[in-house]
Amino acid sequence: MRTLTLPGADGVKISVQECGDPDAAPVVLLHALGDTAGDWETVAEALAPDFRVFAVDLRGHGGSDRPGEYSFELTLDTGHNVHAAAPAQFITTVTSWLLERAL
Incomplete structure (x- = not known):
């Protein structure tokens, strides 16, 4: 996996693992509160042969900046920047909450 750094709101740098x-x-x-993109490593490697995989460290988590300010709107900004890095008409987003219930 390679690490990308994407711009977030207010100059916050967002760390993204791509493979x-x-x-x-x-x-x-997308990881849960208090987790990191690294938690997805095994899943990302399994998906990599068939997909372009982005595991995002959300604001204040893992390799992303810790801005001190958090809101739903600022988190949405992260999503917009990830989408810009992987332009497509359809992006599948998997959250740890969804995965836990699927297993």
Whole structure:
């Protein structure tokens, strides 16, 4: 996996782990509160042969900046920047909450 740094709101840097086929459909993996993108490593490696995988460290988590201010709107900004890095008409987003219930 390679690490990307994307701009977030208010100059916050967002760390994103990327792997897989750059021409494949993108999948975005979002961790739960207090976790990191690294929690998705095994899942990302399993998806990589068929997808372009982005595991995001949300604001204040993992390798992303800790701005001291958090809100739903600022978190949405992160999503917009990830989408800009992987332009596609359809992006599958997987959250740890969803995965736990699927297993």
